[in-house]
Amino acid sequence: xxxxxxxxxxxxxxRKIVSRALRQAGIDFxxxxxxxxxxxxxxxxxxxxxxxxxxxxxxxxxxxxxxxKAKSEDxxxxxxxxxMISTETGADIIEEAKSYGAKGAIKKPFTPDLINETLGALL
Amino acid sequence: MEHAQHIIxxxxxxxxxxIMLEVAAGEPFIRNNEMLQNSISGIIGLAGATKGLLAIHLxxxxxxxxxxAFLGMDVDEIDEDVRDAVGELANMLGGSLKAVLDPNGSEVxxxxxxxxHGEEYSVDCLxxxxxxxxxxxxxxxxxxxxxxxxxxx
Numbered sequence: 001x002x003x004x005x006x007x008x009x010x011x012x013x014x015r016k017i018v019s020r021a022l023r024q025a026g027i028d029f030x031x032x033x034x035x036x037x038x039x040x041x042x043x044x045x046x047x048x049x050x051x052x053x054x055x056x057x058x059x060x061x062x063x064x065x066x067x068x069k070a071k072s073e074d075x076x077x078x079x080x081x082x083x084m085i086s087t088e089t090g091a092d093i094i095e096e097a098k099s100y101g102a103k104g105a106i107k108k109p110f111t112p113d114l115i116n117e118t119l120g121a122l123l
Numbered sequence: 124m125e126h127a128q129h130i131i132x133x134x135x136x137x138x139x140x141x142i143m144l145e146v147a148a149g150e151p152f153i154r155n156n157e158m159l160q161n162s163i164s165g166i167i168g169l170a171g172a173t174k175g176l177l178a179i180h181l182x183x184x185x186x187x188x189x190x191x192a193f194l195g196m197d198v199d200e201i202d203e204d205v206r207d208a209v210g211e212l213a214n215m216l217g218g219s220l221k222a223v224l225d226p227n228g229s230e231v232x233x234x235x236x237x238x239x240h241g242e243e244y245s246v247d248c249l250x251x252x253x254x255x256x257x258x259x260x261x262x263x264x265x266x267x268x269x270x271x272x273x274x275x276x
Binding site: 013086090108 | 226228
């Protein structure tokens with residue numbers, strides 16, 4: 001049975017690119033959901049069964065790190081794996097993301113192979 | 124001209140991996156604040172230990188071609204999708220540059236990307252900033268990536 005992924009990015013273009021990369025990576029997703037910032041992502045997670053989240057870091061309203069922190073404090077959704085996809089991959093930021101439960105990070109620009117490699121281990 | 128090679132490598136990597144477009148780099152130069160016409164610029168600011176901005180300047184036609192390739196569907200006017208795509212290009216270029224300037228990610232901050240477009244406008248150099256521009260071409264289109272940097276003491 002296919003899985004559900006949530007793509008979180010304030011750029012509509014980037015959400016489309018990530019969707020395309022997921023299809024090209026050959027990962028079996030039935031449903032791709034989208035959110036424009038961390039707060040929207042929390043709202044989606046509260047009302048949908050999601051298997052994995054791909055999230056940007058720098059977003060207005062609620063950043064990717066703020067989203068991770070809020071998610072980690074909600075027992076209903078804290079165990080959903082999150083991989084950061086961002087231009088921000090400095091060691092300090094990744095360390096902070098992992099302290100809030102992120103399972104990995106993919107730097108933009110990325111290839112479908114990298115997406116496959118990172119998500120394959122989580123699904 | 125210190126960062127010209129990095130601009131070339133980053134731009135080619137981004138276009139190749141994200142847009143599936145091969146772009147050729149020309150000779151780096153220093154832009155003289157000349158007006159940009161019928162163009163759109165994606166701009167991202169840098170702050171902290173190093174201040175400045177990175178901009179990608181595309182003609183409207185180049186921007187439409189890039190966005191069409193980005194999205195996999197025809198785009199024929201400068202709309203929200205084009206502004207978003209150009210801003211995202213600036214975002215990725217800025218991120219690539221930041222990784223070089225600040226490997227740990229704690230000393231240089233990136234702004235949210237912006238997109239400016241119009242029939243005629245200018246994007247001017249900061250005072251006392253070192254500046255370099257690199258021209259690129261793909262198919263029948265051209266664009267420029269410009270970097271202005273000032274190291275803070």
